[in-house]
Amino acid sequence: PGAPAFIARVKQLGGKVVLVSNRLDGRECPQTRENLQTHAIPFDSMLCKTTVSDKNPRFEQIKLGQGTNLPPTTIVMYVGDNILDFPGITQDIRKQPDSAFAAFGETNIIVPNPMYGSWEKNAD
Helix, strand or coil: CCHHHHHHHHHHCCCCCEEEEEEECCCCHHHHHHHHHHCCCCCCEEEEECCCCCCHHHHHHHHHCCCCCCCCCCCCCEEECCHHHCCCCCHHHHHCCHHHHCCECCCEEECCCCCCCHHHHCCC
16 A cells, blocks of 8 residues: 555656565566556566575666666665665664664665564574
8 A cells, every 4th residue: 555656756756666576587576567567556677586685786786777777876765674675784783773773764664564574583
């Protein structure tokens, strides 16, 4: 809920939407694209997992204009449901001082996902 309206506003303001997913390229990614199109959720490009789950190299590809149909792009916001959806951040951030969370609510927007995620591996 809310994603189509949010994305429509981004696009109205001239922004681009690039999805970075750990769904497997070639197997799960085409189904994801189809589902998004079925639900009228527009996006400009999608980078799916090939062999590495780490999304940081794909974030760099976006900045460099590689692997997408876009020119080099300045990323102004990351939206995700997992701490690993944000550049350079791991679950270890939970042990850091509050200042480590400064980008959250500004450029890093986390949406709830109580079903699954990297948080499941936290023992503390």
